[in-house]
Amino acid sequence: MAAVLARDIIKKFGEVPAVNGITLSVPDGEFMVLLGPSGCGKTTFLRIICGLEQQTSGDLVIGGNLVNDIPPRARGVAMMFQSYGLYPHYSVRKNIGFPLRTQGLPGSQIEKKVEWASQLLGIGHLLDRRPRQLSGGERQRVALARALVREPTALLLDEPLSNLDAKLRASARQEIKHFQQRVGVTTIYVTHDQVEAMGMGDRIAVIDHGRIRQLGTPTEIYDDPADLFVATFVGAPPMNLIRHNGGYLGFRPENFLPREMVANGGYTEFSFRVDRSEYLGSERIVYGEIEGAETTQAITAKLPPAHVADESIRPGEWHPYAVRNSALRYFDKDGKRTSRH
Amino acid sequence: MVSIAEPVAKPASRYRFLMDRREVLGSFLVAPAVLYVLLLVGVPFLLAVYYSVSAYTIYDPSWRFVGLANFAQILRNPVFLQTLGNTFLFTFGSQALGLVLGKFGAFLLLRPFPGRKIVRALIVLPWVVPIALATVAWQWMFDSLYSVINWTMIALGVLTREDAPNWLGTPHLAMLCIIVVNAWRFFPFAIVIFLAGITSVPQDVIDAATVDGAGFWRRNYQIIMPMIFPIVAIGLIFGIVFTFTDLSIVLLLTNGGPVGSTSVLGFEGFQVGIVSGDVSHGAAISLFMLPVLFIVVIGMLRFIRRRDI
Numbered sequence: 001m002a003a004v005l006a007r008d009i010i011k012k013f014g015e016v017p018a019v020n021g022i023t024l025s026v027p028d029g030e031f032m033v034l035l036g037p038s039g040c041g042k043t044t045f046l047r048i049i050c051g052l053e054q055q056t057s058g059d060l061v062i063g064g065n066l067v068n069d070i071p072p073r074a075r076g077v078a079m080m081f082q083s084y085g086l087y088p089h090y091s092v093r094k095n096i097g098f099p100l101r102t103q104g105l106p107g108s109q110i111e112k113k114v115e116w117a118s119q120l121l122g123i124g125h126l127l128d129r130r131p132r133q134l135s136g137g138e139r140q141r142v143a144l145a146r147a148l149v150r151e152p153t154a155l156l157l158d159e160p161l162s163n164l165d166a167k168l169r170a171s172a173r174q175e176i177k178h179f180q181q182r183v184g185v186t187t188i189y190v191t192h193d194q195v196e197a198m199g200m201g202d203r204i205a206v207i208d209h210g211r212i213r214q215l216g217t218p219t220e221i222y223d224d225p226a227d228l229f230v231a232t233f234v235g236a237p238p239m240n241l242i243r244h245n246g247g248y249l250g251f252r253p254e255n256f257l258p259r260e261m262v263a264n265g266g267y268t269e270f271s272f273r274v275d276r277s278e279y280l281g282s283e284r285i286v287y288g289e290i291e292g293a294e295t296t297q298a299i300t301a302k303l304p305p306a307h308v309a310d311e312s313i314r315p316g317e318w319h320p321y322a323v324r325n326s327a328l329r330y331f332d333k334d335g336k337r338t339s340r341h
Numbered sequence: 342m343v344s345i346a347e348p349v350a351k352p353a354s355r356y357r358f359l360m361d362r363r364e365v366l367g368s369f370l371v372a373p374a375v376l377y378v379l380l381l382v383g384v385p386f387l388l389a390v391y392y393s394v395s396a397y398t399i400y401d402p403s404w405r406f407v408g409l410a411n412f413a414q415i416l417r418n419p420v421f422l423q424t425l426g427n428t429f430l431f432t433f434g435s436q437a438l439g440l441v442l443g444k445f446g447a448f449l450l451l452r453p454f455p456g457r458k459i460v461r462a463l464i465v466l467p468w469v470v471p472i473a474l475a476t477v478a479w480q481w482m483f484d485s486l487y488s489v490i491n492w493t494m495i496a497l498g499v500l501t502r503e504d505a506p507n508w509l510g511t512p513h514l515a516m517l518c519i520i521v522v523n524a525w526r527f528f529p530f531a532i533v534i535f536l537a538g539i540t541s542v543p544q545d546v547i548d549a550a551t552v553d554g555a556g557f558w559r560r561n562y563q564i565i566m567p568m569i570f571p572i573v574a575i576g577l578i579f580g581i582v583f584t585f586t587d588l589s590i591v592l593l594l595t596n597g598g599p600v601g602s603t604s605v606l607g608f609e610g611f612q613v614g615i616v617s618g619d620v621s622h623g624a625a626i627s628l629f630m631l632p633v634l635f636i637v638v639i640g641m642l643r644f645i646r647r648r649d650i
Contacts, residue, residue: 050552073554085549089567102554146553 002063002076002153003028004049004186009058011044011210018044019055020210026154026188031180033201034190037233041210042190046156049188050079063153073102078152082159084143086131092118092142093127099150117145120179137168144176154186161196173199194234198222206230225250228335237285237302239329243294247338248331253285253302255327258312259320266325272299273318279305286313290321392624399618411625420601421609421626428605428630430516431591432584435523436577442524443531447539450532468529476593479522483508483594512602515595519603522590527580534576538569571645578641585634606630 004026011019019041026032034042047053049060051072060067067075078099087095096117100110118124121141131139140160147155160176161169177200180187191197197204198218206213206221206229214226225231225239231250232238239250259269271291275298278285286301293299301321303313312319332338360366393412396405415421450461467475482489491505508514542565550564588607591597597604597612604612606626614623 047548052548052551071556072551073556077552079549079552081545081549083543083545085543085545085547087546087550087564087568089570098550098555099553102556102559146549150554 002186003061004154004188005059005061006045006049007059007061009045009048009060010056011041011048011053012056017041017210019048021058022207022210022212024205024212024215026186028186029184031177031187031189031200031202033197033204034188034207035194035197035201035204035234036192036207038192040207042207043158044210045207046079046158046188046190049154050077050156051075052079076150076153077156078147078150078154079156079158080143080147080160082162084131084139084160084163086139086142086146088131091128091130092123092134095131095142096127096146096149099146103150113149114145117149120148120183121145136164137172140164140172144179148179148183148185152185154188155180157187157189159191160189161191161193169196176200194236198234206233208233222252224337225329226337228331231329231331237300238297240299241295241297241331242290242299244330246333248335250329250331251323251327253300255323256299256301256321257303257323258308259322260309260312261307262322262324267322268325268328269320269322271318272301272321274313274315276315277313281305284308284313291318389624389628392621393628395621397621399620407621411621412629415622415625415629420604423601424604424606424609424626425629427516427603428585428607431519431523431603431605432581434516434520435527435584436580438520438524439527439531439580440573440577442528443535446528446532447535450536451539464532465529467526472526472589473593475526476522476590479518479525480509480594483518485510509595510599512599515599515603519590519594522594523584523587526590527584530580531576534573535569538572539565541572542568574641574645578638581637582634585637586630 004024006022006024009019009022010017022041022045024032034045036042044053048055049062051067051070055068062075062077087098090098093114096114097110100113105113114127115124118127121144123138123141123145126134126138126142131142134142140163143160147157157176161172164172173196176189189196189200198221201218203215203217204221205215208229214221214230216224216226221230221234225234228241228248228250231241235252237253239252240256241248241250243249256270256272259267270293272288273291274286274288276287278287282305284303284305286303287298288301289295290299330338360369391404394406394408396403396407446464450457450464481487485507488505488508490508491500494500495502495505506514508518546564546568547560550560555564586607588605588611591603591605591608592611595603597608606629610623610627612623613619613626617623
């Protein structure tokens with residue numbers, strides 16, 4: 001187990017920078033999530049950490065050692081790939097044992113460690129099967145066991161849940177987080193799915209165009225986005241934004257409520273015309289526009305259905321809606337967060 | 342109101358949609374292939390089987406049945422036994438050499454470099470050049486007087502003219518020559534097979550092996566080679582079958598000599614059965630290839646199935 005430190009990492013493919021100066025410090029045992037849209041450079045950054053790509057410039061320190069020129073096999077990190085990369089010609093047992101065989105461990109010790117890793121992930125009964133005889137969820141566990149078996153300095157996960165169906169994904173999320181806490185391994189997890197990021201990360205680094213836009217806990221990222229990119233990338237539906245004094249005023253859909261539902265105290269009132277609404281069971285998403293406001297997207301409100309009177313969401317009419325002042329966020333004309341205008 | 346004319350009821354022919362029926366269309370499309378196999382492979386094969394158990398020669402075209410006497414005779418003939426040994430040496434020697442060259446070539450061609458497409462196109466030349474033409478070129482290279490190889494080595498001072506080897510006139514060297522020429526012909530095919538195999542291995546698997554601590558050799562021999570083995574084995578089966586039954590290189594380059602040291606089954610069968618007119622013994626020699634190839638192919642296919650991934 002070790003801390004991972006990246007200092008001003010730049011990676012160019014030809015002239016195009018895929019990673020454009022990332023500095024990131026992941027303390028020992030932390031679960032760090034790299035969140036960003038596809039093509040933002042997060043996977044390239046992960047491949048640089050494990051040594052599959054060589055950075056154009058910048059330093060990488062794992063466990064106190066500068067590893068810039070150290071080949072992947074000597075870095076001691078483990079990586080789990082999006083399609084798992086299991087060896088199809090090996091049984092599960094040999095798959096899990098492979099990283100140990102490359103280290104030249106004696107057979108009895110390999111056997112013992114494979115046993116340990118397969119118990120940890122509950123795949124003891126699958127050891128003699130081939131990868132093609134396994135379901136998606138089982139393959140994912142085998143890949144995880146193979147990554148864990150040699151007790152890596154750091155565990156790198158590249159969108160490990162994207163090949164699972166929605167239901168399995170929820171339980172796998174739970175499992176990965178659970179055993180990461182148990183094993184205590186430093187983990188760097190790449191995803192474009194904000195639910196995974198929010199649900200699993202101790203901290204999240206939001207990445208766009210090869211740069212970190214914001215680094216913080218899930219609460220900080222969600223409640224106090226550093227700029228418009230983070231504000232609109234995290235959250236579904238995204239933060240509402242309206243033009244305001246040359247900058248932007250933003251508020252989350254769940255804070256935009258019919259006025260009578262906003263508790264007394266400081267609030268800002270808007271006149272909201274409802275266009276349509278979607279009933280999603282646990283919540284109701286209402287789309288519409290705010291009187292006199294300049295926006296690029298429809299304004300959305302996320303309401304708890306049980307407490308909303310029908311008349312305050314009637315389409316085609318103007319309704320009084322409000323946001324608590326403490327839930328208002330301000331951004332300057334470049335999209336950077338400011339305290340107030 | 343518009344009235345629509347009643348369509349004239351025309352009794353549809355019951356054969357009108359005949360070709361839409363799977364079993365009819367299927368048989369129709371498969372028929373040429375079946376006819377081809379039956380007439381051009383099946384009939385000559387049965388004919389050869391009959392010849393091999395008869396006393397048929399072109400001087401005495403009798404159909405007299407002699408049982409397995411022909412086989413018993415050729416098995417007692419030391420020339421035939423030597424031919425059989427030569428055939429195995431020729432086949433497996435040239436395949437092994439071809440595979441090694443093919444693997445090297447495939448690895449060289451995997452990496453991008455300027456002009457790679459041209460090199461890829463050129464490298465299949467040995468395979469597509471007519472064998473007669475290519476063999477003539479090789480004959481000059483191995484010629485006892487004008488050998489390019491000897492000339493080069495003499496010019497480099499490695500050899501003197503007195504002890505320059507007579508490539509095609511020395512039994513072991515002649516065998517080496519036909520192996521080299523056949524390997525040269527086979528290796529572009531091996532390159533194609535290896536390239537197809539290696540590019541079909543998912544990058545994630547190779548990356549996973551790299552991160553798991555495997556270096557170049559381990560990735561190659563524990564991950565890539567076992568994964569592409571089924572593809573390579575299919576290529577190898579083709580190579581073995583074609584080489585085992587081939588006579589063109591031997592016929593053109595050495596004519597089986599010197600003193601039968603490069604004679605192979607196909608060549609021997611052709612010599613005995615067609616050139617000498619002893620059809621029944623020629624057929625017996627040729628048919629000898631059948632059980633051998635059968636065992637090789639079945640064995641390899643079973644091996645592949647066991648390794649199925």
